[in-house]
Amino acid sequence: MNDAHVAELVRDATAAPSMHNAQPWRFRYSRGSGDFRLYADFDRAMPHSDPDARALHLGCGAALFNLRVAAANAGCHPDVTLLPDLGDTALLATVRLIAPRGDDVALALLHPAIHERHTSRYPFTETEIPAGLRTALTDAARQEGATLSFPSSWHLRLVEELAEDARARDLTDRDRQAELERWTRMGIAEADTATDGVPDYAFGPRQRGGRAPMRDFSGGRPTADLGSTPFENDPHLALLSTDGDRPRDWLRAGQAMERVLLLATLEGLATSFSTEALEWPDLRWPLRDPVSGTGCVHTMLRLGYGPKGPTVPRRPVRDILTIED
Missing domain, CATH: 3.40.109.10 (NADH Oxidase)
Incomplete structure (x- = not known):
C-alpha cells in the first residue's frame, strides 16, 4: 500500500466525532508489516469534564471504526487487536489489513456516510423514527x-x-x-x-x-x-x-x-x-x-429528521499520521 493510500484511509478515520472535536488520536503505519497503530493523544484530554478519559476512548473508538470501514471499502479486511500492549496505555489498537472476508461488505456499504455525517445542533421535526x-x-x-x-x-x-x-x-x-x-x-x-x-x-x-x-x-x-x-x-x-x-x-x-x-x-x-x-x-x-x-x-x-450539521474543521493528516519503514 503506497503512502497516499495510507493517508486517505487515515483521512477517513479522522472524520469521526470526538468530545468538543478535540480529535484525540494519532496513527502510525509501518510499511514493513502493513500495520496501523492507533494511539490516544492525552494532550487533548479534558481532565475536568472527562477525568477517566472515557470520552477520549469513545472518540478514538469511532476513528477506529471509520478506519475499518475505509479498509473494507478498499478491498481489505481490517484485523483489529484492542489494547495490544497493556504496558502502553496510549496504544489503543493495531489494525492489520488482510485478505477480504464476506462480512466486510456490510462495512464497505457504510463508507459514503463517513464524510456526510456531521453533528447537527438544529431542531428536528417531531416525525417518528420508523x-x-x-x-x-x-x-x-x-x-x-x-x-x-x-x-x-x-x-x-x-x-x-x-x-x-x-x-x-x-x-x-x-x-x-x-x-x-x-x-x-x-x-x-x-x-x-x-x-x-x-x-x-x-x-x-x-x-x-x-x-x-x-x-x-x-x-x-x-x-x-x-x-x-x-x-x-x-x-x-x-x-x-x-x-x-x-x-x-x-x-x-x-x-x-x-x-x-x-x-x-x-x-x-x-x-x-x-x-x-x-x-x-x-x-x-x-x-x-x-x-x-x-x-x-x-x-x-x-x-x-432535520437539517444536517455543518462541516467542522479537521486536523491535517500530516499532523496525526507517522509512516515508518
Missing part, C-alpha cells in the same frame, strides 16, 4: 458488542431532567467552562482557520423552548447571531451502553456509536449528542437500564 429503522440501529450497536436503547415515558423524562441538571451545573463550574472555552472557536478569524474544536458557526441556534437536551457551547459569551428557535418537545434520544466500564469497553462503545451514526446518516437521519449528564458520575449512574438496573451508559444520541 420501528424498522430503530431495530436496524439497535442491531448495528449489537454487532459491536453494545446495547442501544430508546428511553420512553417516565424514563425519557428522567433522562431529560438529568441532562438539564447537568447543564445547570456546568454553568457554575469554572474548570469545565474553561475546558469548553479551550475547545470552542469564536469569531470569523478563529473559526475559519481552526483545525480542531467547535467553531461558533456550528453552535446552532439558541434554544427557545422544547425538551431536547442541548449544550450551550457559547458559555454565555457573545457569538454570531444564529437566532433562537423552539426545539423538539418529544426528542428521540438513544442511550448506548456496554456491560463493562473499562478502556476496552469504551473502545467497543466508540465503534458501536460510529456504526450507529453512519447507518443513521445513510437512512436520512440527522444526529447529535447530549453528553453533559454523562460527565457527572452521580448523574450518569441513573441513566442505566431502569428495568435491569445494569449496563454502563457511554453516550446519549439525539436522532431525528
Whole structure:
C-alpha cells in the first residue's frame, strides 16, 4: 500500500466525532508489516469534564471504526487487536489489513456516510423514527458488542431532567467552562482557520423552548447571531451502553456509536449528542437500564429528521499520521 493510500484511509478515520472535536488520536503505519497503530493523544484530554478519559476512548473508538470501514471499502479486511500492549496505555489498537472476508461488505456499504455525517445542533421535526429503522440501529450497536436503547415515558423524562441538571451545573463550574472555552472557536478569524474544536458557526441556534437536551457551547459569551428557535418537545434520544466500564469497553462503545451514526446518516437521519449528564458520575449512574438496573451508559444520541450539521474543521493528516519503514 503506497503512502497516499495510507493517508486517505487515515483521512477517513479522522472524520469521526470526538468530545468538543478535540480529535484525540494519532496513527502510525509501518510499511514493513502493513500495520496501523492507533494511539490516544492525552494532550487533548479534558481532565475536568472527562477525568477517566472515557470520552477520549469513545472518540478514538469511532476513528477506529471509520478506519475499518475505509479498509473494507478498499478491498481489505481490517484485523483489529484492542489494547495490544497493556504496558502502553496510549496504544489503543493495531489494525492489520488482510485478505477480504464476506462480512466486510456490510462495512464497505457504510463508507459514503463517513464524510456526510456531521453533528447537527438544529431542531428536528417531531416525525417518528420508523420501528424498522430503530431495530436496524439497535442491531448495528449489537454487532459491536453494545446495547442501544430508546428511553420512553417516565424514563425519557428522567433522562431529560438529568441532562438539564447537568447543564445547570456546568454553568457554575469554572474548570469545565474553561475546558469548553479551550475547545470552542469564536469569531470569523478563529473559526475559519481552526483545525480542531467547535467553531461558533456550528453552535446552532439558541434554544427557545422544547425538551431536547442541548449544550450551550457559547458559555454565555457573545457569538454570531444564529437566532433562537423552539426545539423538539418529544426528542428521540438513544442511550448506548456496554456491560463493562473499562478502556476496552469504551473502545467497543466508540465503534458501536460510529456504526450507529453512519447507518443513521445513510437512512436520512440527522444526529447529535447530549453528553453533559454523562460527565457527572452521580448523574450518569441513573441513566442505566431502569428495568435491569445494569449496563454502563457511554453516550446519549439525539436522532431525528432535520437539517444536517455543518462541516467542522479537521486536523491535517500530516499532523496525526507517522509512516515508518
